[in-house]
Every structure is written in C-alpha cells, then in structure tokens.
Amino acid sequence: MWAELTGVDVVATGRASSTDLAGTGRRAVSFYADPVAWLVVEAVQAALASAGVPVTDAVAETGMLCASTTATRHTMRTVAAGAARGRVSPLRFAGANPGSLAGLPCIVFGLRGPSLLLTMPPETARPVMATVADAWLRHAGCRYVIVSEHQARADETHSVTCLVVRRHRS
C-alpha cells in the first residue's frame, strides 16, 4: 500500500525473524531490551544497509513507527512472574516498555524524529501508520520515516518487516 500513497516513496526494505526469542537480542550487563525490540533493530539495520539510504546523515529527521499487538510480552511475562513473588528486576521492568519497539532503534541508530508504537495488528494499523507517517513527513521535520511491522505466529515464530519511506522527490 505504501507505493500507492500519493507523494511517498519506499526507499528501502528489511526483514528479520526468529523462532527462539530467548536466544534473540544482545547481552550487556547494565542494559536490557526485549528480544522483539532487538528484532526490530535487526530489520531496521537490514533496511538501512539494503539501499544505501543516507539516513545516518539525517538521524534528527528520521521517525520510527511500529505496529505490534504483542510487543514486549516476552519480558512482561518475566516481570509478572517476579512481581507475584515481590521481586522485579529494574532492567527487565524498563525493558518491558512496549514502546521500546520504537524506542530501541532510536537509541541504537541515534534517530531523533518522532517515535510511536501502535499496539494494533499490522494489517489494521497500516492505514493509521500511513496517516501518521505522512503527518511526520509534512509537519514534524522528518525526511525519512521507518515503518516496522511485527507479527508473532502461534508457533512462536516472530518476524519484523521494515520499510523506509520519504516524501516523493518530483
């Protein structure tokens, strides 16, 4: 649908998937993010690499938009189990933030545009994402918007597809 939008070009795409969330992501002693947020980072990285988009020259003008209905559920469940026992890891608590699907790529790539997670099925969220991305490109000083969709299947296969869009250059 993005290619059909008036005035918007898709300039890059990326994809990442995992069948083992527990083994997905990066490890650091003082930093934790949910595996699905890392999967979004992986898909964004693939998109940025695929077409040589100069987003790295426009980090202050690049927005990050995501859609997922489950987001950080993996970490939320860990926190819920701990909370029932009266113990919550501060790193896991922060990493359970659903918005981190949009926030972590901003941290990793230095993006300072708007960022937003729609907690909606991607197929339902798509028209909303198109409107928001268009608004960001028109009014929020964005040159690029990175649009990511996360899908979780019943067999725990997680996949993220990612597009980089910009205003059409006439």
Place this chain on the structure above:
Amino acid sequence: MTPVMVTGAAWATALGTGLDEVWGHLLAGRTGIRPVPATHGLRNLLAAPVTCLDLAEEHAQRQVALAGTVLRDALAHAKTPADADPLLVLGTSYGAHLDDGNTVDLQAWAVEVAARAGIRRPPVSLSTACSSGSDAVLVGAQLIEAGVTDVCVCGGVDILTPAKRLGHSALGTMSPTLLRAFDERADGTLLGEGAGFLVLESGARARQRGAPVLAVFSGGGSSNDAAGMTAPDPTGDGVVLAAERALAAAGRKPDDVAVVNAHGSGTPTNDAVEALSLARLFSTGHRPVVFATKGAFGHSLGATGAVEAIAVILALRDRRVPPVHGLAQVAGALPLPLPAGGPRPIGTGVGLSLTLGFGGFNTCLVFEEAAADVG
C-alpha cells in the same frame, strides 16, 4: 497543521472526577497522594489511586472500567450526538499487562472499551510509555487533519498495580519521601493512576453542530532522545526538538507561550533535564509560567499526558494555574516562574503540555483559547 477543536473533556484522578471539582482541588493546593497498602516491600507506600474505583478490583477490569467511565463522561461533556460514531484513540504504558502473565494481546483492552461504549469502528491503540496520553491526542488530531474522521475521542489510561510500584521502587525512581517537582528537595516520583479523554472535532463539524468548544488544539510535535531505556538525554536536545516541532506545527514561536504544564515527575534527573530544556527554549527572556500536577495526582504514567492536557486547557480558560504541590524552593536550573503556595495568573498566549517517557519519548501539545478560533 490545521487546528482541531476540543469539544469535550473528562478525567478521573486521585482528586476526584468532574473537571471543575478537580480543578478546584488543584487550585486549593490539595493532593490525592495517600498511603496505599502493598503486599511486598516498597521504598514508599504513598501513591495516588483514583477515587472512583475500588483498588481491590481485578487489574484488567479496572483498566477497562476506568477508561469506559471517563470516555462516556467526555462524550457527554461534548454533547456528542448518539449517532456520531467517533474514532477511539487510546494510549497506555503498561496498563494491566505487567501484572498478568497471561496477557496475549496488548490491544484487547482497547477493543473491549470501544465495544462497551458502543463505538463501532476499531480503536486505534498505542504505547509510548509516559507520553502515551499525549500521543493519543496528537494521533487523533493527525487523523482528523487527514480526513480519516471528523471526530475522535482520545485518551490516556493507566492503573496503579503492584508490578509498577515494585518496578519503580527497584529502579530507584520512586521517592522515599514526597513528590516535590522542581524543588531543591526533589528525590523521586510517586505513582498515581487516572484517565483523561479529549473529544477532538474538525472545525467544520464543530461549527456545523454548534458544539461547545473548550479550546483549540493547534499543533503537536514529538521526538526521541535516542539516549537510553530510562535515562533522558542530559543535554535536553530531545525535549527542545519536540517543543520546537510542536510550536512550528502550530505556527507559533516560544514568545507566544503563556503557560507550560511540565512533565515534572519529581525525579532529580528528569527535573534537571526539563529545567535545562525550558531554559533553552525560552532563552530570549520571555518568561511563561510553568506548572506541574504530579504532586497532586501522582505520576499516572500512560494517562498523564491526557490529564495534563486538560489541566492546560483549564489554565487557559481561567488564565491562572494551580500551585505546584510540594514546591517550596525552586532548584537552581529553572529560570521561569513556578507557582508555590497558591495559584498564579498567566498572561495571554498559548499553552504547552510537555510529556517525557521512558525510552526517550518526548511529546509536546499546543493549545489555544477557544475564542482564538471560534466566534
């Protein structure tokens, strides 16, 4: 962006419900923060539960009930016709999800709220931590501007739960004493809960039906700090970017601002970044009044942006702001006037509502008096 009319609003807070009832308590300097028992050890038992629901209710049902009650109040306040079928835009941070290991779908609560309210269109739901309520308003306005709908009811909702209290206690963001935003003694935040909803309509629709107009939403902007999972960017660049984008979208300049509702969470880190950011934004010598409501409402997380947007609208209506609860001596970095001990009048101009969320989510909304656009 094209201005959007705010034709209704409602909130539920630790100081009650009803716009003028709660506003009166704020102006009188009251707080809804009180001891709330907990099963497990916390840094502080003080919190700010809403007055309209029993804390003993099951979390997910509390979240839905709180949203539904305030949503209905907002639609009634706007005198929304029964056949209006508004688009619902809902934001929360964790809602009830962090306490329920069986959570499957983060949108299910929003779908249930819409169904109970008889709203036929699928809801738009979002999460940007403590900026969720603000982003719900901004997304609603963007959908109206794009012509997707001509009426939205936009809100932020979040409930007080054990996991959130434990999490902020473990993080050290919870104050061991009191929430004193921008005060020299500020040492952390205290959690609250609540809901705020705004009914947004296109100007054409509002005029056509003779809707009551509370305020004009003239623009909004957001940014990400790109700094850390919890820590804000200490330079304030992200906050300044969000405010500058909001003002640009509204066709305004910093000198046009009469009042700012700051995030004012009471954590020394947040207060310092926000003070620095506001000092940078208003570096020309223009001095709008800054106020904050978390000392009265607690930090209602995903609800706070919508609740604070309503506070800005009421401040513009009355041309005065309530005192910042717990403020006695302003910490050094904020060179703008803050009311302590009693209400303070504001000058003419627009109002900003600023929210900062974990994960670097900064959102700024610009409101103007209704008289500015509607005769």
